[in-house]
Amino acid sequence: DILSHGQYETVYNFLSLVIASQLFTAVFLVIALPRILPRYRQAITVAIVVCGIAAYHYFRIFDSFKAAFVTDAVGGTGDYSQAVGAGFNEGYRYVDWLLTVPLLLVELVAVLALARSVQSALLRRLVPAAALMIILGYPGEISGDNGLRGLFGLLSTIPFAYILFVLFVQLSKSLDQQPTGVRRILSQLRFLLLLSWGVYPIAYLLPLLNISGADAWVFKQVGYSVADILAKAVYAVIIYQVARIKSFDDD
């Protein structure tokens, strides 16, 4: 694909926005950690790690983008075409998700501070399902074939549906035992999760719907960037608020 100067700068700026958001959410949480009761620090520590991992991968994605699209216009104001010998590596995203998606669920369960047995029962379901979802999506993403893409997308949707089932049906009982001040926030958090996680399967579908070309590609990168900020940084800040309120209540 060929990107116009404006498209190139749009992607560039959004990728950089993600780096700044993730990195400084992590920094914020590191500094704020001592203000949380020890019982909720596990959740915040995991949030720091998630945002850190995301920042690392976005540094790589950013470099890969800069190497993959080049122009010979003076001042860089012309069209950007694909470079010789360097490609934009989308696979990074899956590597990132493989680590961070299970951890996002750990983060959520940890902040609830449930009884140890309830907690490990939830995690034994959620973490393998999350890993399976990502692993099954990967072969479809890298294959050029639409049939394989559809097949693996479908397979990957099974653990995805299971995760949503556990979060929205099985977790509801535990939410009722949370202090009233955080119950509403936690329930909204699940909808933020649904909204942001939903972006990834939709982006995966685009080639099946024959949506391609530079505009669609730029739109996809911007969509991923916004979803990643919502699913990790904004999510982490809300988890932090829950931990703060619960720390007050318990004190």
Added chain:
Amino acid sequence: DILSHGQYETVYNFLSLVIASQLFTAVFLVIALPRILPRYRQAITVAIVVCGIAAYHYFRIFDSFKAAFVTDAVGGTGDYSQAVGAGFNEGYRYVDWLLTVPLLLVELVAVLALARSVQSALLRRLVPAAALMIILGYPGEISGDNGLRGLFGLLSTIPFAYILFVLFVQLSKSLDQQPTGVRRILSQLRFLLLLSWGVYPIAYLLPLLNISGADAWVFKQVGYSVADILAKAVYAVIIYQVARIKSFDDD
């Protein structure tokens, strides 16, 4: 060897996955350290250092890989062949192991928090054996000759067998004195160790079995990556759990 685009990206993504896993396991442990009783902090500190050393070496391995394989295809989607004037340096791995393998054993012994004399008796056996194992393997790895490779491989297996003997026979007595809550985890940890450490001698054997070519090479890199994540990052998280449970129990 010539790598296809898919093979190149697979190795690329796995090497990056190792960097992210080791680096953020180390970050996680640094943040979580204060939640561990001082008596178990030695083990976690060593775990941080091990994961940090591994991350450092994988940054180097990653750069070495990127310099060693190049393509002139637009968008980087063609075959990758070996570069002029830059090689992939496998020797890095031995440098990493020379430092980290003895430390992994220190980590395990430290978390047991045995009597000082028992502890130093164990380490006086395990640490020199681990160093010897790596040092003896190196000349075989870098020699092109299969006879030398076999010979040094055999010599290196002697200290390897000795380490397994100490861990599975001599350590068993000490495990019986551990609190019940961690005894099972510790015993599983030894099997994780056996499973992940076993990958390295198997990879060493491949040239002796005349297994070579691009597929075998990619498979070996992926195998090393997964084994390194299990042997260091996953291992560290399990050691952390042991330390957490023991900290609770002692409190």
